[in-house]
Amino acid sequence: MNLKNCKKCGKMFNYIAGMPICPQCRENAEAQFQVVKKFVQENKQASIPEIVENCNVETKQIQQWIREERLFFADDSPVKINCEICGTQISTGRFCDKCKKETMNGLNVAGRRKETEHTETVKKDNNPRMHTFEG
Numbered sequence: 001m002n003l004k005n006c007k008k009c010g011k012m013f014n015y016i017a018g019m020p021i022c023p024q025c026r027e028n029a030e031a032q033f034q035v036v037k038k039f040v041q042e043n044k045q046a047s048i049p050e051i052v053e054n055c056n057v058e059t060k061q062i063q064q065w066i067r068e069e070r071l072f073f074a075d076d077s078p079v080k081i082n083c084e085i086c087g088t089q090i091s092t093g094r095f096c097d098k099c100k101k102e103t104m105n106g107l108n109v110a111g112r113r114k115e116t117e118h119t120e121t122v123k124k125d126n127n128p129r130m131h132t133f134e135g
Contacts, residue, residue: 032057033065044074051079067094 004015006022008029013022021029036055040046043054052059065071066081069092073079080089083096085103090096095103 029061032061033070036062036065037071040071040073044077047078066092069093 002015003012004020005012006020006025008021008025011022011024019026032055036051036057039051039055043050046054048059048062051057051062062071063081066073066079071092073091075091077091080091082088083090083099084094085099086096088096088098093100
């Protein structure tokens with residue numbers, strides 16, 4: 001059993017996975033998310049300060065939901081966050097399209113490089129002669 005203290009209320013709980021918050025705080029956070037989601041759908045031009053004031057939620061929590069791509073805003077919404085790499089204003093996620101593309105290209109190149117290195121190693125070690133050891 002993996003016991004942890006809830007990051008929100010401090011109570012001990014059996015931690016399984018995800019955010020280290022107890023089931024009660026997780027339930028409360030989900031209820032709060034539903035309130036914010038409904039408010040945003042009904043007030044498409046609402047800013048983060050307006051959401052904070054009307055929904056009694058922290059700015060940090062709203063930003064987290066945006067980064068997790070749980071909370072979406074209209075294209076013309078004033079709500080924007082910064083790309084974690086270049087700082088460009090984005091409306092959802094962690095990275096702008098340009099940084100996502102560059103990161104994926106870098107991962108693809110690294111993956112191909114690793115695959116090539118592995119293939120070359122196998123070719124070098126591939127000796128058709130059989131070796132036997134007597135003990």
